[in-house]
Amino acid sequence: xxxxxxxxxxxxxxxKTTCTANLGTALAKIGRSVALMDADxxxxxxxxLLGLENRVVYxxxxxxxxxxxxxxxxxxDKRQRDLVLLPAAQNRNKDSVTPDQMKQxxxxxxxxxxxxxxxxxxxxEMGFQNAIAAADEAIxxxxxxxxxxxxxxxxIGLLEANRVKNVRLIINRIRPAMVQANDMMSxxxxxxxxxxxxxxxxxxxxxxxxxxxxxxPLVLSEEASLSKLALQNIVQRLEGKEVELLDLNAPYDTLLxxxxxxxxxx
Amino acid sequence: MQxxxxxxxxxxxxxxxxxxxxxxxxxxxxxxxxxxxxxxxVQVELAQVELAQVELAxxxxxxxxxxxxKQATPQQATSxxxxxxxxxxxxxxxxxxxxxxxxxxxxxxxxxxxxGGHIFFKAEKGVLYLxxxxxxxxxxxxxxxxxxxxxxxxSQRIWPPQTPVYLVxxxxxxxxxxxxxxxxxxxxxxxxxxxxLTSRRQTAIAAVTSGYSVDQQLPTLGLPAIxxxxxxxxxxxxxxxxVLAEPLYLETTLRSGGEVRHPGSVVVVGDTNPGSAxxxxxxxxxxxxxxxxxxxxxxxxxxxxxxxxxxxxxxxxIADQVAxxxxxxxxxxxxxxxxxxxxxxxxxxxxxxxxxxxxxxxK
Ligand SMILES: Nc1ncnc2c1ncn2[C@@H]1O[C@H](COP(=O)(O)OP(=O)(O)OP(=O)(O)O)[C@@H](O)[C@H]1O
Ligand SMILES: [Mg+2]
Numbered sequence: 001x002x003x004x005x006x007x008x009x010x011x012x013x014x015x016k017t018t019c020t021a022n023l024g025t026a027l028a029k030i031g032r033s034v035a036l037m038d039a040d041x042x043x044x045x046x047x048x049l050l051g052l053e054n055r056v057v058y059x060x061x062x063x064x065x066x067x068x069x070x071x072x073x074x075x076x077d078k079r080q081r082d083l084v085l086l087p088a089a090q091n092r093n094k095d096s097v098t099p100d101q102m103k104q105x106x107x108x109x110x111x112x113x114x115x116x117x118x119x120x121x122x123x124x125e126m127g128f129q130n131a132i133a134a135a136d137e138a139i140x141x142x143x144x145x146x147x148x149x150x151x152x153x154x155x156i157g158l159l160e161a162n163r164v165k166n167v168r169l170i171i172n173r174i175r176p177a178m179v180q181a182n183d184m185m186s187x188x189x190x191x192x193x194x195x196x197x198x199x200x201x202x203x204x205x206x207x208x209x210x211x212x213x214x215x216x217p218l219v220l221s222e223e224a225s226l227s228k229l230a231l232q233n234i235v236q237r238l239e240g241k242e243v244e245l246l247d248l249n250a251p252y253d254t255l256l257x258x259x260x261x262x263x264x265x266x
Numbered sequence: 267m268q269x270x271x272x273x274x275x276x277x278x279x280x281x282x283x284x285x286x287x288x289x290x291x292x293x294x295x296x297x298x299x300x301x302x303x304x305x306x307x308v309q310v311e312l313a314q315v316e317l318a319q320v321e322l323a324x325x326x327x328x329x330x331x332x333x334x335x336k337q338a339t340p341q342q343a344t345s346x347x348x349x350x351x352x353x354x355x356x357x358x359x360x361x362x363x364x365x366x367x368x369x370x371x372x373x374x375x376x377x378x379x380x381x382g383g384h385i386f387f388k389a390e391k392g393v394l395y396l397x398x399x400x401x402x403x404x405x406x407x408x409x410x411x412x413x414x415x416x417x418x419x420x421s422q423r424i425w426p427p428q429t430p431v432y433l434v435x436x437x438x439x440x441x442x443x444x445x446x447x448x449x450x451x452x453x454x455x456x457x458x459x460x461x462x463l464t465s466r467r468q469t470a471i472a473a474v475t476s477g478y479s480v481d482q483q484l485p486t487l488g489l490p491a492i493x494x495x496x497x498x499x500x501x502x503x504x505x506x507x508x509v510l511a512e513p514l515y516l517e518t519t520l521r522s523g524g525e526v527r528h529p530g531s532v533v534v535v536g537d538t539n540p541g542s543a544x545x546x547x548x549x550x551x552x553x554x555x556x557x558x559x560x561x562x563x564x565x566x567x568x569x570x571x572x573x574x575x576x577x578x579x580x581x582x583x584i585a586d587q588v589a590x591x592x593x594x595x596x597x598x599x600x601x602x603x604x605x606x607x608x609x610x611x612x613x614x615x616x617x618x619x620x621x622x623x624x625x626x627x628x629k
Pocket of ligand 2 (some may be wrong): 017119
């Protein structure tokens with residue numbers, strides 16, 4: 001039986017889809033079989049990030065309506081044979097699916113795949129309820145901004161109310177230089193409020209945007225980068241391995257900054 | 267608390283003249299006025315006018331740094347109190363009435379909860395009564411559901427396993443699916459749904475179909491069952507004190523969007539995060555960080571206090587007073603108490619407050 005993990009945030013545009021695409025790809029790269037479910041009905045773009053848009057024929061809706069079999073709707077990744085995508089319908093709204101139907105789909109996928117990752121839409125309405133219905137685990141994605149953290153907190157509360165117990169946090173788009181200048185919330189600032197275990201931190205990196213636009217997840221790029229390493233570490237932690245948190249400060253470190261940190265921590 | 271409940275119970279057995287209750291049919295949507303005689307209504311209105319004038323005269327004051335007060339000894343703090351509000355911006359809350367004036371005073375805790383749109387638990391003789399918000403509050407099922415989940419989670423250790431639950435649904439329409447959801451949620455918390463009390467035919471049918479015992483409530487009474495409204499109303503009239511529910515004890519982190527309302531005091535063992543709110547008719551005690559909104563004495567009782575190990579609230583409210591925390595959080599943290607003075611809400615170190623309070627009150 002595969003694990004069902006929902007990737008959610010509350011606030012929009014913080015990197016849920018980016019994380020889903022990259023974590024799915026990275027898991028497939030280390031040999032796991034992975035199904036990605038796009039739960040963002042009406043605003044799907046997981047297929048775009050994976051560069052699979054032109055292969056989508058059927059969506060979850062046709063499966064639910066009995067117009068095709070589940071296997072037919074799954075889009076196989078062109079690079080990773082063990083990665084498939086169940087696309088969301090583009091032309092219907094979020095209310096066209098129910099939580100029970102989402103469960104049905106996700107449970108069917110767990111029979112064949114080690115991981116079922118669900119890309120949740122922003123907000124806490126029906127689309128959110130659908131996305132979390134089947135999940136046993138949740139990954140909260142937030143950026144180090146007050147509003148994103150506030151929404152993340154709200155979502156964690158809702159997950160608790162819905163008995164999703166295993167909730168972990170990714171802090172995305174950290175800019176170490178800004179944190180050091182006290183212009184951005186630090187990892188511990190965020191953690192202090194959310195108080196859920198940290199799954200990983202990802203620096204703000206324009207390579208992420210470039211890869212998004214290319215439809216090629218960053219974890220597949222040849223080039224080494226901190227953000228790629230960050231995503232790979234997250235996958236290791238998902239697999240239950242202990243990996244130290246990245247030191248995002250390293251490339252920016254100056255003696256002065258180090259001294260300042262030293263005195264601050266006193 | 268014990269004594270309150272005892273008096274409520276004994277009153278309900280007395281035969282009371284029900285003149286103000288029977289024969290008056292009131293417009294829907296104004297349940298809080300049910301049973302008030304016309305003379306009483308006029309009194310309430312007059313009193314509110316006076317209050318409104320007082321409100322106008324009050325100006326919010328901005329203050330010296332909170333740290334001053336923190337260092338002040340209790341005596342100094344008292345002498346300063348006319349000027350200083352501990353770095354807090356304080357003011358008056360429109361719409362909240364002072365003690366003794368609120369029509370809601372006349373309702374029992376369960377009624378206040380139902381009219382306030384939140385769920386309410388009450389344990390009595392080995393049975394746990396779960397009150398649902400009145401239909402008139404237009405609170406959606408999903409909201410009730412969320413409240414219930416959080417409450418069950420946070421109160422896990424309080425109710426013994428296998429405690430039977432009587433659901434007091436009142437005028438709320440419940441279908442079978444919702445009843446089953448409730449039963450599952452309760453059984454996850456090791457509680458058993460046994461009986462459904464409802465004034466709605468459809469809910470009764472759904473409950474019977476799902477196999478629960480059903481008590482039909484009289485629709486006109488709104489909230490009968492345990493303490494009849496007439497009895498609790500007279501209890502409130504005869505004693506000037508608000509009848510408080512037993513304190514609500516929650517072991518949880520109260521997160522953004524989470525709101526706890528309780529017709530008594532609230533104890534939270536855990537943090538309350540920005541974006542959360544506790545609204546209590548009694549005191550509020552947070553054994554952790556208080557960062558959200560806290561409103562004590564929400565029915566207008568100014569003698570209520572808000573206590574926290576770490577006081578960093580978005581906003582504090584006691585009765586009709588409001589205070590905003592200083593922009594800068596303090597450097598040191600120690601337990602603090604917020605209380606009211608004629609000038610507004612003040613905060614004091616808990617250690618100092620304890621000294622002063624025991625000296626002054628002598629009660
Ligand atoms: N670590 C990062 N560094 C730089 N840009 C990033 C990073 N993570 C995400 N982005 C960019 O942020 C934008 C939003 O990302 P994404 O679509 O993954 O967010 P989302 O949470 O799925 O949004 P929505 O709520 O609309 O579904 C994209 O343009 C993406 O490239
Ligand atoms: Mg997205």
